Amino acid sequence: MFYREAGDFKVSYPEDSQTFPIKFDRYRYYLVLAVAYLVIPFFINDYWANAVFVPFLIYATAAIGLNILTGYCGQVSLGTGAFMAVGAYAVYKLMTAFPEVSMLIHVPLAGLVTAGVVAIFGLPSLRIKGFYLAVATLAAQFFLVWLFNKVPWFYNYSASGQISSPERSVFGIIVTGPNTEAWAKYMICLIFVTLAALIARNLTRGSIGRKWMAIRDMDIAAEIIGVNPMMAKLTAFAVSGFFIGIAGALFFSVYLGAAEVGESFGIDKSFLVLFMVIIGGLGSIFGSFAGAAFMVLLPVFLKNVFVGMLGWPTDLAAHLQFIVSGGLIIVFLILEPHGLAQLWRVAKEKLRLWPFPH
Amino acid sequence: MKLTTLAVAAVMAASPVMADLVFPSLSYRTGPYAANGIPFADGYEDYFTLLNERDGGIGGVPAKVIECETGYNTEKGVECYEATKGEGALIYQPLSTGITYQLIPKVTADGIPLHTMGYGRTSAKNGEIFSNVFNYPANYWDGASHAVNHIMSQGDISGKKIALVYHNSAYGKEPIRTLEELSKKHGFELMLVPVDHPGQEQKSQWLQIRQQKPDNVIMYGWGVMNQVAIQEAANIRYPMENFIGIWWSGSENDVLPAGDRANGYKALTFHNLGDDYPVYADLRKYVVDAGKAAGAGDQLGTALYNRGMYAAMLAAEAAKTAQELSGEKNLTPAMMRDGMEALEMTEAKMAEIGLPGFGPEFKVSCQNHGGNGLGAVAQWDAAAKKWSLITGYEGSDQDVIQPLIDEDSAAFAAEAGIEAGCK
Numbered sequence: 100m101f102y103r104e105a106g107d108f109k110v111s112y113p114e115d116s117q118t119f120p121i122k123f124d125r126y127r128y129y130l131v132l133a134v135a136y137l138v139i140p141f142f143i144n145d146y147w148a149n150a151v152f153v154p155f156l157i158y159a160t161a162a163i164g165l166n167i168l169t170g171y172c173g174q175v176s177l178g179t180g181a182f183m184a185v186g187a188y189a190v191y192k193l194m195t196a197f198p199e200v201s202m203l204i205h206v207p208l209a210g211l212v213t214a215g216v217v218a219i220f221g222l223p224s225l226r227i228k229g230f231y232l233a234v235a236t237l238a239a240q241f242f243l244v245w246l247f248n249k250v251p252w253f254y255n256y257s258a259s260g261q262i263s264s265p266e267r268s269v270f271g272i273i274v275t276g277p278n279t280e281a282w283a284k285y286m287i288c289l290i291f292v293t294l295a296a297l298i299a300r301n302l303t304r305g306s307i308g309r310k311w312m313a314i315r316d317m318d319i320a321a322e323i324i325g326v327n328p329m330m331a332k333l334t335a336f337a338v339s340g341f342f343i344g345i346a347g348a349l350f351f352s353v354y355l356g357a358a359e360v361g362e363s364f365g366i367d368k369s370f371l372v373l374f375m376v377i378i379g380g381l382g383s384i385f386g387s388f389a390g391a392a393f394m395v396l397l398p399v400f401l402k403n404v405f406v407g408m409l410g411w412p413t414d415l416a417a418h419l420q421f422i423v424s425g426g427l428i429i430v431f432l433i434l435e436p437h438g439l440a441q442l443w444r445v446a447k448e449k450l451r452l453w454p455f456p457h
Numbered sequence: 458m459k460l461t462t463l464a465v466a467a468v469m470a471a472s473p474v475m476a477d478l479v480f481p482s483l484s485y486r487t488g489p490y491a492a493n494g495i496p497f498a499d500g501y502e503d504y505f506t507l508l509n510e511r512d513g514g515i516g517g518v519p520a521k522v523i524e525c526e527t528g529y530n531t532e533k534g535v536e537c538y539e540a541t542k543g544e545g546a547l548i549y550q551p552l553s554t555g556i557t558y559q560l561i562p563k564v565t566a567d568g569i570p571l572h573t574m575g576y577g578r579t580s581a582k583n584g585e586i587f588s589n590v591f592n593y594p595a596n597y598w599d600g601a602s603h604a605v606n607h608i609m610s611q612g613d614i615s616g617k618k619i620a621l622v623y624h625n626s627a628y629g630k631e632p633i634r635t636l637e638e639l640s641k642k643h644g645f646e647l648m649l650v651p652v653d654h655p656g657q658e659q660k661s662q663w664l665q666i667r668q669q670k671p672d673n674v675i676m677y678g679w680g681v682m683n684q685v686a687i688q689e690a691a692n693i694r695y696p697m698e699n700f701i702g703i704w705w706s707g708s709e710n711d712v713l714p715a716g717d718r719a720n721g722y723k724a725l726t727f728h729n730l731g732d733d734y735p736v737y738a739d740l741r742k743y744v745v746d747a748g749k750a751a752g753a754g755d756q757l758g759t760a761l762y763n764r765g766m767y768a769a770m771l772a773a774e775a776a777k778t779a780q781e782l783s784g785e786k787n788l789t790p791a792m793m794r795d796g797m798e799a800l801e802m803t804e805a806k807m808a809e810i811g812l813p814g815f816g817p818e819f820k821v822s823c824q825n826h827g828g829n830g831l832g833a834v835a836q837w838d839a840a841a842k843k844w845s846l847i848t849g850y851e852g853s854d855q856d857v858i859q860p861l862i863d864e865d866s867a868a869f870a871a872e873a874g875i876e877a878g879c880k
Contacts, residue, residue, distance in 0.1 A: 146543065150536040195872075248625060248651075258634050258865055259578070259627035261558050265872055276873075277562035355531065357558040359627050361654055362531060399536065402526075413526035414486030414495075414752075 102450035118300060124447075135289055140282040148281035149354070155395045156288035157350050160295045162375040162387035164342030169373070170381035171303055172335035173315030174224050178217075178236035180368030181243035182340055184360050185213040186347025188253050191262045194275075194352065195255060202269050206291065206348045213344020214337040216243075221336030225329055228318075240366055247360040263357035275352045284353050291349060295342050300384050302338065311335050312382070343372075378431060380440025389439035397424050477521035478514065478776060478788060480505060480769070481541040483534055483551040486752070489655035490529040490680030492710040493761055495752055497552055498524070500765025502751035503744050507736075508773060510743040515773055516780045518787060529680070531555045538563060547793040548572055548772050554628035562873065565589045569790040570797050572775075574768050575600070575704055575727055579631055580865035582827030584798065585877040587866065591797050593771070593828030594819050595727040595853075597677075598861065600703045601632035602853035603725050603832040604675045605639050607701060610848075615644035620671035622662060622678065622686055625651035629677045632703075634865075636675075638857045656682025663689040676702040683711035691718035698723065701834070707844070708760045712837045720839035723847075727832045728767045728816040730844045732758030736766075736811030760835075760844060767816060774810075775800045798823055817850050823879040827862075830855070 102123045109115040119125040143152065161183060168174050176182075189209035193200070220239040224232050247253050254262050266276030273279050274287045302308050310331040313321035322328055351358045358364070371394060379390020398420055405416035435442050449456070484498035485491060505520040514520050523544060525537035534556035538549065549564060549571045551557055557577035564571045565588065572591045573581065579598045581590035608614055621636060623629030633649065640647040648671055650662045656678065663686075666674065674695065678686055683706045690700055698721045702711070707724025740757065744750050756762040779788050779796025788796070801820040807813055819828035831850040838845060870877055 146539045149539040154532070257868075258631065259554075259558070260630045261627045263558065263562070263872070266874070277566035355535065355559060356562060357531075359531075359555055359558075361625055362555055365654070406525075412486075412752075413484065413524045414491075417487040417526045417528065 102447065102453070116304075118304070132293070135293075140286055143281045143285050145281050148285050150399055151396060152285050153288050153354050155391055156285075156292045157346050157354055158372065158375060158395055159388045159391040160288075160292045160349070161343050161346035161372045162379060162391045163292075163295050163299050163384060164339045164344075164346060165372050165376050166379075166381065166383070166387045167299060167303070167311070167342065168335050168339035169376055170383065170386070171308060171315060172311035172332065172339075174221070174332060174335060175229065175233040176236045176339075177233050177366070177369045177373065178220060178239040178243070179343055179372040180364045180366060181240040182213055182217050182343045183347030183350060183368060184243055184247055184364035185216045185340075186210060186344030187351035187358055187364065188247055188262065188360075189213060189344065190348035190352050191255075191264065192253070194265060194267055198265070198267070202267050202274050202287065202352070205267070206345055206352075209348035210341040210344040213347065214341040217340025217343070218333050218337040221333055221340075224332045224336065237366075240369055244360050244364065259359075261357055261359050262351065264352040264355075267352070275356070277356065279353070287353060288349055291345055295345065296384055296388075299338075299342065303384070307331075307334060315382075374428065378428060378438055380438030380443075383438070383440035385443060386438050386440030389443070393439065394424075397427070476787065477519050477545075479521050479523060479541075479545045479547055480772060481537070481544070481546045481549060482522050482524045483527050483537050483541075483549065483553075483556065484524055485527050485529045485552075487526060488528040488530075488680075489657070489682075492684070493680055493705070493708055494529065494552065496708065496710075496756040496759045496761035497765035497768075499750070499752040499754070499756045500762035500767075501550070501769045502765075503740060503757075503762075504766045504769035504773070506744050506749050506751070507740055510747065510749065511739055515776045516786050520773070520776075527551065527553065527556060529553050529555075531559050535559055535563075542567060542569060545790075547776065547788055547790055548797070550574065550768055550772070552576070554578075554631070555626060558627055561587065561590055567790075568794070570794040572768070572772065572797065574764075574771065576628065578865075578869075579827075580862045580869065582825060582862050583866035583877075584821075584823045584826035585866075585879060586870045586875055587826060589794055591821065591826045593800075593821055593826065594802075594817055595704075595830045595832050596827055597628075597631040597703070598635040598858045599727075599830035599832060599853040600725050601635040601675070602639065602830075602858060603834070603851065604701050604703070605636070605643065605645075606851065606854070607723075607834050607848065608673050609643065616646075617672040618646045618648060618669070620648040620650050620666055620669070620674045622650045622652060622666075622674055622676045624656065624678055624682055625653045628679065628705075632675075632677055634861055635858060638861065639854065642854075642857060652678065652682055652686070655680060656685055659685050659689050662686075663693050663695075666690075666695065667693045673699045673701065676700070676706045678702065678706045678711075683708075684714045687712055687719050687722060688715045691715045697721035698836075701725070704764075704832070707835060709842070709844075710759075710761075712839070713842070717839045719837055722837045724835050724837070724844070725832050726760070726835050726844075726846070728763060729814060730760055730763060730835060730846065732763075734812050734815060739811060763815075767812075770810060770812065771800070771802070774802065774806065797821060798826070830858070 107122050119128050165179050168176050186209045189212040190205050193205045223235040254260050264275045272283050274283050310326045313326050314331045375390035375394045380386025401420040405411045482501050485494035502522045505522050509519050523541050527534040527537050554576050557573045570589050575595050577592050579596040581587040581592050636647050702724040704725045712719040745754050775797040778800050779792045783792045817831040830853045833846050833850050834848045835844040836847045
């Protein structure tokens with residue numbers, strides 16, 4: 100009834116090719132943006148920012164990055180954690196070397212550094228595919244973590260090998276360090292995630308994205324129709340690295356405030372982001388958000404229910420939380436192997452026909 | 458899902474209980490560090506239960522322990538901190554150096570004291586810069602110095618090769634600077650052997666030790682890493698009396714898996730061991746027999762249970778001091794901080810609590826948040842399944858440590874833009 104193309108006439112090409120061609124979808128999108136930008140910042144407190152929204156937005160950025168590589172271009176990567184570490188250490192070096200420069204410049208620069216590093220580690224993808232490429236990225240994961248532990252220059256020769264983010268600001272508003280207001284943390288992450296989603300969405304709709312998808316679906320066929328596999332794969336690695344680097348930079352500077360490479364950017368982080376992409380849905384920007392929400396919010400939610408509401412012992416709750424999240428992941432993947440994004444697509448198809456499904 | 462989370466958090470936020478003295482316990486009863494996290498958390502909680510049951514709380518105000526599971530993970534630790542700080546938390550003891558590094562700037566901004574007993578950032582001893590962070594009675598660098606002193610007490614150290622087997626994290630890296638300075642001063646050779654989290658696989662590290670044959674091994678390990686290291690050391694027949702762990706590598710859980718082969722393993726400690734103290738009679742009477750013990754209630758008298766209890770006891774004594782100072786029964790975190798800074802532990806006080814001779818005497822001041830740094834060496838008797846102290850409490854080499862503390866805290870002050878000075 101509400102969700103349909105009928106009667107929604109497009110009279111120009113830009114109108115016809117816009118991201119959300121259906122009116123209902125478009126308004127829903129504006130509504131989400133309005134709530135995110137105009138409502139939440141006024142109500143957010145420290146707990147909500149640090150436990151829920153900031154990690155959700157940052158992981159969503161990382162998931163968008165990995166989704167470009169794995170979901171759109173079909174290159175499996177197990178190095179996301181280490182690539183986030185590249186972003187984190189890049190922003191740390193930039194923040195400490197140029198204290199007066201705005202974070203709005205440092206974070207994209209860290210993204211660019213990561214893009215370069217990831218493109219280098221993407222070179223093996225020109226020769227190897229599938230599981231073998233996954234192992235090559237796994238090597239990147241271990242190598243980079245080892246490197247950041249080994250070379251003291253990266254952590255400015257601090258005694259403990261920790262990096263900690265000093266206080267930095269954007270237009271006079273403090274966005275990193277302990278004195279940051281909850282809304283400022285939230286807003287800087289929101290701005291970056293919005294930009295990342297917009298850029299990613301438009302790249303994947305354009306010729307670059309189509310090349311990525313051609314490579315994903317069948318690389319030989321893609322080569323025959325004129326897609327340059329080297330350019331397509333390396334741009335996918337670079338763009339993916341850019342977003343993952345931004346996520347890593349925000350993760351360290353805004354969210355954690357202090358980080359240690361082995362613990363914060365270990366292999367489990369790579370798997371966590373990969374799970375987000377798989378559960379959310381490969382090859383879908385919405386899926387990146389849905390997957391990040393699922394993996395970040397579910398543990399916090401379960402913990403609050405088990406310990407906060409039911410008053411169970413914390414160890415029981417922690418174990419049960421593993422069981423419930425693990426079980427839900429399996430259930431989801433059996434019922435809907437294409438992830439939450441596919442559920443959303445099915446729901447939209449149903450909505451189109453509603454209320455007369457025949 | 459978001460809506461339900463919202464509702465849950467709203468319920469949680471709507472019911473803060475301000476009447477009690479809140480002591481959050483950021484514990485870990487799951488994961489690779491659980492074997493060490495459980496006894497500490499049990500001891501911490503049981504001591505407050507004892508105070509509530511026996512004395513009706515601290516100065517008549519009941520103590521409330523809010524437990525939050527961190528799994529030794531910094532992200533969860535931050536979440537726990539944010540979730541509990543609104544409940545009137547008086548003091549945080551995260552039992553994790555990684556989480557401590559996260560919390561140091563946060564607690565300083567929020568004005569809540571942080572007590573990292575024998576762990577955390579060593580230079581926090583300088584209270585003029587780390588106003589809200591305390592690490593009495595001893596710290597990692599004291600521990601490194603104690604280990605070297607103990608080796609020196611057994612013979613000439615110069616020319617010896619000493620290996621440091623450490624958890625490759627902020628925790629394990631802390632003593633490296635001190636050991637490097639000490640190796641320069643005393644002329645021994647230092648060999649660094651990092652073990653990555655969680656440390657279940659140490660074959661290559663111990664192969665390296667077998668090949669290079671260091672005269673002594675010092676270990677800074679935690680969790681499952683300790684058990685594995687002691688078993689591997691036994692496998693390569695490394696002489697256990699030359700193997701010395703920091704106080705975090707000296708619990709029963711660490712040596713029991715290796716059985717008889719762990720006999721003679723040494724570990725440092727900054728408090729006494731065993732359950733031969735009057736307070737244990739009260740603990741059994743009011744807490745365990747009343748069915749109010751935390752966890753499974755089977756950890757009484759273990760090294761880490763004692764440490765958890767000691768941590769709780771110091772927090773309770775600081776709260777008492779704060780109540781005397783401010784004249785208020787219901788404390789704020791700021792009063793608690795002042796109480797900690799004015800804390801003085803004397804033998805008479807400890808005897809009154811039921812823990813005579815349990816820990817060293819020390820006095821906290823604004824300049825010194827770290828106590829005297831006294832420590833002793835304990836040795837494991839595998840037949841009796843008991844730790845026993847083989848030395849008395851001895852001081853550490855402050856000539857080496859103090860300049861390092863000054864240097865590191867000054868670097869932090871410059872980085873964070875803090876003016877040194879007493880509040």
